Amino acid sequence: MNNKKVILKKIEEVVDSSRDKTLGELQAIKHIGIDEENSTVVLLIEVGKKMNEVTSVITRAIAKVVKIEYGYQSLVIDYEQARPENFAKKAKIIAIASGKGGVGKSSVTANLAYAFKALGKKVGIIDADIYGANMPKILEIEKLELNGTESGKVYPYQIDGIEMVSTEFFVEENKALMWRGPMLGKVLKIFFEDTIWSQDLDFLLIDLPPGTGDVMMDVNNFVPDAKIVLVTTPHPSASHIAIKAGFATKDLKQDVIGVIENMSFYEVGEEKHHIFGEGGGALVADKLLVPLLSQIPIGQPTGAKKSIYQETEYIGIMYLNLARKLMRLV
Ligand SMILES: Nc1ncnc2c1ncn2[C@@H]1O[C@H](COP(=O)(O)OP(=O)(O)OP(=O)(O)O)[C@@H](O)[C@H]1O
Numbered sequence: 001m002n003n004k005k006v007i008l009k010k011i012e013e014v015v016d017s018s019r020d021k022t023l024g025e026l027q028a029i030k031h032i033g034i035d036e037e038n039s040t041v042v043l044l045i046e047v048g049k050k051m052n053e054v055t056s057v058i059t060r061a062i063a064k065v066v067k068i069e070y071g072y073q074s075l076v077i078d079y080e081q082a083r084p085e086n087f088a089k090k091a092k093i094i095a096i097a098s099g100k101g102g103v104g105k106s107s108v109t110a111n112l113a114y115a116f117k118a119l120g121k122k123v124g125i126i127d128a129d130i131y132g133a134n135m136p137k138i139l140e141i142e143k144l145e146l147n148g149t150e151s152g153k154v155y156p157y158q159i160d161g162i163e164m165v166s167t168e169f170f171v172e173e174n175k176a177l178m179w180r181g182p183m184l185g186k187v188l189k190i191f192f193e194d195t196i197w198s199q200d201l202d203f204l205l206i207d208l209p210p211g212t213g214d215v216m217m218d219v220n221n222f223v224p225d226a227k228i229v230l231v232t233t234p235h236p237s238a239s240h241i242a243i244k245a246g247f248a249t250k251d252l253k254q255d256v257i258g259v260i261e262n263m264s265f266y267e268v269g270e271e272k273h274h275i276f277g278e279g280g281g282a283l284v285a286d287k288l289l290v291p292l293l294s295q296i297p298i299g300q301p302t303g304a305k306k307s308i309y310q311e312t313e314y315i316g317i318m319y320l321n322l323a324r325k326l327m328r329l330v
């Protein structure tokens with residue numbers, strides 16, 4: 001056997017303490033390369049939690065093999081966090097954030113879901129708005145009930161072929177819940193680890209609560225590869241906080257991929273009325289060095305669902321274009 005095979009075999013015995021299994025069992029070694037000339041071993045490894053407690057133990061165990069037993073001079077390991085075990089493996093995750101409340105995150109999330117679906121994609125939604133979860137209302141779901149398994153897993157709600165979970169399912173009707181930190185963690189754990197998502201989901205959209213980052217931080221622990229889209233109105237009061245939220249997520253090393261300006265204008269005939277001012281979306285995009293993806297006007301949907309624009313109406317077509325842009329970006 002050559003060195004690569006023997007070393008790989010030994011490394012496969014190292015345990016990922018965040019999943020209590022060996023790297024071999026987890027098929028966690030995504031790449032191994034040996035550069036004999038420069039006496040270097042390069043590895044790409046997937047871990048359950050990309051935390052120092054976990055990776056430092058693995059690095060030490062591997063260094064023992066690579067450097068001490070086999071005498072290589074340097075070892076380079078890149079760690080990636082694996083998706084939670086039951087989580088949709090291939091789904092691209094897009095989190096919709098805003099900073100300021102009421103700018104249209106939830107309606108953007110829901111309409112994007114329908115747009116992706118219209119483009120033939122399979123979509124899921126996580127309504128992670130803890131205090132003001134209203135995705136069931138927007139999607140016009142009447143009975144707030146999820147099916148579960150005996151082992152405590154839940155199936156997402158299915159509506160029009162879209163899968164959805166919401167904090168709303170875990171709150172008694174008409175009762176606002178005082179979420180405390182640990183409860184929030186628990187409910188996010190249900191969404192990311194205990195929900196039986198379809199494995200062939202293409203996109204998973206997360207409707208975040210307003211704010212500049214605490215829930216984002218929790219989401220980041222589960223799916224650090226989520227991409228962020230910021231929603232703002234044209235008004236400085238919204239763009240100002242959106243910029244803050246954008247920088248906060250950048251601090252978490254998360255990718256902000258673009259900005260959506262909602263309620264951009266109101267059109268009467270050919271004339272555009274800038275009811276909420278102008279320029280907020282462009283400002284956020286400029287500050288964060290990302291594209292302004294869309295400027296969605298104020299308008300009432302005309303279809304059966306009060307908050308969902310139809311594919312044939314003007315704003316519905318804008319959502320289709322936005323979804324196409326996002327497909328290229330993620
Ligand atoms: N482009 C639009 N045209 C007309 N009404 C809109 C538009 N976008 C959003 N709305 C309406 O504005 C209100 C707020 O939107 P939405 O609930 O989506 O905002 P949000 O950012 O999710 O709010 P929250 O911070 O409370 O979660 C809703 O009544 C929604 O129907």
Ligand SMILES: [Mg+2]
Nearest residue numbers: 105106129132
């Ligand atoms: Mg909302």
